[in-house]
């Protein structure tokens with residue numbers, strides 16, 4: 684896939700399909716460690732050992748609508764291509780954590796892409812589930828927790844047009860703040 688945000692969307696959708704009510708998405712980029720870590724944690728139904736063992740097999744899926752499950756397999760391949768790895772911790776009844784690690788500056792590493800749209804589509808399409816999003820770039824931190832926002836809104840749905848616009852702006856500002864300093868550092872041409 685061209686963008687890691689599309690892999691993230693797939694992993695978040697797995698969590699929702701597993702009946703999760705609380706999703707945590709962490710993205711951590713560190714130039715110092717030369718690492719990009721993406722982690723999705725959920726409180727869904729979890730996987731038994733047999734499912735867990737087969738989940739990185741491209742021909743395995745428990746869904747009925749499509750024969751071949753590729754979400755996890757593709758993310759694993761992407762991570763491994765970039766000197767990284769994919770790990771899954773899961774237990775029936777106690778949720779799942781999927782962690783993908785990449786070498787940040789690897790030539791094959793896809794850009795993060797449109798993470799804002801991924802987050803928005805997940806939270807607007809799933810009104811029952813909450814998402815806690817924590818994004819760190821070289822120690823800078825942005826986070827958004829729909830559970831907190833929902834309680835502030837006192838019953839106004841996230842899909843209400845003004846709320847939706849506010850969510851978009853908030854995510855955009857967070858993104859700008861995370862990357863602003865990084866971009867300022869670029870034009871060091873030394874002339």
Ligand SMILES: Nc1ncnc2c1ncn2[C@@H]1O[C@H](COP(=O)(O)OP(=O)(O)O)[C@@H](O)[C@H]1O
Pocket residue numbers: 693697698701725727728729730734738743744745746749751752753754755756778779
């Ligand atoms: N977060 C999760 N919680 C429980 N089961 C999961 C989770 N993620 C993946 N699975 C299991 O792993 C299978 C493979 O997932 P995936 O590779 O994304 O393919 P697909 O979603 O198309 O089946 C799913 O069908 C499901 O049984």
Ligand SMILES: [Mg+2]
Pocket residue numbers: 693694696697752753754755
């Ligand atoms: Mg999937």
